[in-house]
Amino acid sequence: MFLCLASLLAALELALADRKYGLFTGGFGQSQAVDRLAERALFLVSYAAAMAMLVITVWWIIIRIFRSRESWPPLFFLTTIVGGAYILLLALTFQLHQYFSDTMSFALMANLGGGSLTDALLFASDEIVLAVVGLALGLSAYIYAYRFLSRRFPKSCDDPAWPACGRLAVAAFLLTLILAIAVPMISSDVKNSLNRTLAWGLFTTAANRLTDFDNDGYGWVSDMPDRHPFNSTRYPLAMDVPGNGIDEDGYGGDLELLPLPPQPPLTEIAGKRPHLILIVMESTRYDVIGKRINGKTVAPNLEAIARSGSLISPVLSHVGFTTASLKSLFSGSLQPASGSPSLFRELKASGYEISVFSGQPEGFGDIAETVGMRENADLFLDGEKLKHLRAFSNGAQGSILIDEKHLLDAFAEAYQVPAKWEKPQFLYFNFQSPHFPYYHKDMTLNLVDRPLPRSEISAANKEKLRETYWNAVAYADQRLGELVVKLKRDGVWDDSVVIITSDHGEDLFEDGFLGHGHNINIRQNGIFLVTNRPGVSANGAVGLSDLRAIILSLLKGEKPVIPANPVLMTVGDLDSPTQIGISEGTSDITSLRLDTGEACMVEQNHCAHADHLSGTFRHRVERLIRIWGSARWQNRAERKRD
Incomplete structure (x- = not known):
């Protein structure tokens, strides 16, 4: 019975872990998949040992507590406590509420407007079916366990039918400890994947704490073992x-x-103050300039601006993740503290009106708070405020994507009066379409006839995936062209410093990895800087944190000096x-x-x-x-x- 319980819990957890992290199948953001036979065997042995240790240990504890009572109640309690608690921890770990409540509410709102409850239910069918099936299985297992255990198990804890679970628990613990020490030396892929699981994570956390003899946070079972276990001043x-x-x-x-070089101090712009139009194209690689797919130019509008203005490529993203990258861009620092000098704070102090049109939630990872975006913006529209317009149903902050069309519509409405431009403006746009999965239903197919569906994204389809990615970049460039047309039509293009850049690059299975921020290379860290102002160049490496100083120089009418x-x-x-x-x-x-x-x-x-x-x-x-x-x-x- 307990083997069945553990098997059900394990199957549930591994299915969720593979869906979220791609443990076995790989996928977006998964750099260390367990995709070889030997790795999978080692993973399953280690995972089974940790699960056995957890179940048997809890079993032994409950038996000791209920030693003087009939035996089936503690076993039933074990089923309830271990199963229920484990499922609850899984729900918290994988944030299942984001798969259910928000997804379904969005689908209903999106479809009920058209009067179709059927469409709404179909739209959320995957999540609804998963929830209903999970609930039905849980109730069935609970009822079955109660009836089965109450009739069939021995009536006394001293009955010889009971296994020697104390010895079993010790054996499982020792086996898991040996594996926890050995696995990192054998395979970092297996170690990384095991750390995504609950029982293994609980064990290694406890074992690391027990072997942290000098209380410096590092023991024998940490990702970076402590070479000086009795010296609290020396550790990884x-x-x-x-x-x-x-x-x-x-x-x-x-x-x-x-x-x-220190972080640049707060700088105010005096005298003639040109407008600043800053566009960040999410996940767009440095090699976008000059890229051709099926004989077509990926980013004609970006290339046109670069030809008449300036291009620096590659620029390097310091971290390869959105949140840290945007903080560096706006602050000029690798890791700014909240309240640090930033473009938003200094341009507000310089008399600029500030408008934010972002396709992502700018509160994600405390971006807005750190750089003073929300507090200094006169108009603030981001993915959270425009959540009802998002392209995908998932409500997790990191998954919200607003089509650039909605951002440009909001911009057109806010700036339809020419007098708006009489005061210097700082406009920040964040274009999200090039983000994984590289396609949404409103996207124009500029480069491909059929985008690769999310369900078919894999290394086996990497060529189609790359075409789909570059098509998403082409769509963002198309929207960039529409913005340029409006700026020129309103007569503000020549009075504006226009900056187009990215937050990080993207690996597209070139080394077997899909995503960003997991390895340091030119594809994941390499981005670009395009501006409509000529004469901007660099002789050495340029980082994303250098862009703030470049922008301030251009606003002051100076030629940027980029130190090597x-x-x-x-x-x-x-x-x-x-x-x-x-x-x-x-x-x-x-x-x-x-x-x-x-x-x-x-x-x-x-x-x-x-x-x-x-x-x-x-x-x-x-x-x-x-x-x-x-x-x-x-x-x-x-x-x-x-």
Whole structure:
């Protein structure tokens, strides 16, 4: 019976995990799928051990509590408690409410306007069926367990029919502990996938805490095991104090600080103040300029602006995720604190009116709060406010996408009076169509006859996927062209600094990965800067955080001076990344995985363990570690001043 219970819970969890993370099938944002036979075998053994340990341990605890009573009630309680609690934790972990309530309410609103309840139900059929089937199965299992256990199990906890569950629990614990230590050394893909599961995650968290002898947050079972288990000042990702002769974080020896440029101070624009039109094209890669699909130009409007104005490509996104990228763009900092200087704060102080037309929720990841977007905007329309117009039914903040048409309609309505332009304006547009899954029903098919449906997105269909992606970029460019036409028709184009850029790039199964922000390379981190102002160029690497200074120079009528500083990139937070990288030229990228020690000269596709490097390769990695350590130290100092 308990094998059936555990099997049902495991099947439910693994199905949800594969749907959300693509553990076995891969997919968007999943860089470490368990897709080989040996990996799957190791995963299933480890997962089964963790599930067995959890179920048997809870079973043993309940038996001990109810030792003096009849045996079936504790078993029934076990079914109820373990099954119910596990399902509740799964619901919280996978945020199932976003699959059900919001999806169905949106579908009803969208379709009932046309008077069709049938269409509304069909629109949400997947989620409704999943909910009904899950509820029916749960009730059936509950009733069956009650009747079965009350009749069939022994009446005393001392009955020899009971297994020696205490010994079984210890055995399962030891097996899981051995696997938890061994798996990271065998396969990072399996380790990453196991960490997505509940029983394994609960166990490794507890085991790591128990083996964290110096209470520094790192034990034997952490992603980065503690090499100094009895020294609380030395552990992975510790802040390396420069010049003290100690290598606190274990990377590159004692930190030698390098001078890095500070975050630019708040700057006000005086005198003649041109309008600023800033357009961010979500997930659009650096190679959009010059890209052709089936003989057709992907972004003719973007290319036309670049020809008459300026182009810098590639520009490098520091993190490869939207939230951190937009914060860097607006603040000029790698990791700004809330309230830091930003374009929104300084242009508001300079007398600009500010309008936001965004196809995503700008509160997602505290973007708006950090850079002062909402508090300084005179008109604020984002994905959350326009939620009723979203292209997809999912109500999760990260999944809301508003078609650019709605943004341009709102802009046309707000700026239909010419007098609006008599005061300097700062307009921020965020075009979301190039975001995964790269197609929605209102999108024009400029480059393809049939877009690849979401259900068919896989490495096997990568060529069709790439065409679908570039078609989405072409659609955003089409809407950009419509915006340019209106700006020129209203006579404000020449009086405006127009900036078009992106937040990050996108891997399209070039290395077997789909998405962004999971590895440092030119496809995931490489973007572009196009402006209608000529004469903007760079001789070295340019990062997204450099754009604020470039924009302010253009608004002041000055030629931007872009210093030749290294561009730091991270996978994850600046203080606790899994991978770091730098670029000091137009194409060279050096990267280092802090969890596995793998270092790469990315442009040469050459990788080796950081402990076995020499010559130029070693020098590049050592410089990368120094720049990362210096940036962390500077960021810490700036936050203390704030």
